[in-house]
Amino acid sequence: AQRVTQPEKLLSVFKGAPVELKCNYSYSGSPELFWYVQYSRQRLQLLLRHISRESIKGFTADLNKGETSFHLKKPFAQEEDSAMYYCALRGQGGKLIFGQGTELSVKP
């Protein structure tokens, strides 16, 4: 089965602390994974994709096929990082399979 699991509904950290948002997936074959972010009152937008191997707004994510994980990390959280984060897997036919989302709250 193709599935994405984000085990934490809410993650609360203080400004300047490291952040790790967990994502595990189930997929047979070579997965293509994404992180999408939704800031308050804004649309869902692409944050990064694993094939790009880029760092956006200080966030990085490494695909670990052994652990079937694609955790999102940032060394020093900022208040403006507070948002809803969704991990997604590209499934058959190009559809996106989303996790349930993790709300990140960065406190001052």
Place this chain on the structure above:
Amino acid sequence: ETGVTQSPTHLIKTRGQQVTLRCSSQSGHNTVSWYQQALGQGPQFIFQYYREEENGRGNFPPRFSGLQFPNYSSELNVNALELDDSALYLCASSKGQGNQPQHFGDGTRLSIL
């Protein structure tokens, strides 16, 4: 570059009614995907249209149907509305059928009374 636009933004219907939601794809995009996002959940894939043909469908009943027009805009139709259809409906567009990223609209909030 014009992004994905959806209309209406909010809609209230009653059980048994029918609804049509609309989506204009981003300029240069010819693939449109529709998702349903229930409260507190991640988006769930409904179906995808590529060059006016359905190109993949999720686990939704036939009363969920769609169309794509020659200008690549799209409609989502839902018949015989049920209370559980209350959700945010998201449209996403992308270029081609390959591995291009999907760009989302703001969504239509549908409430069923």
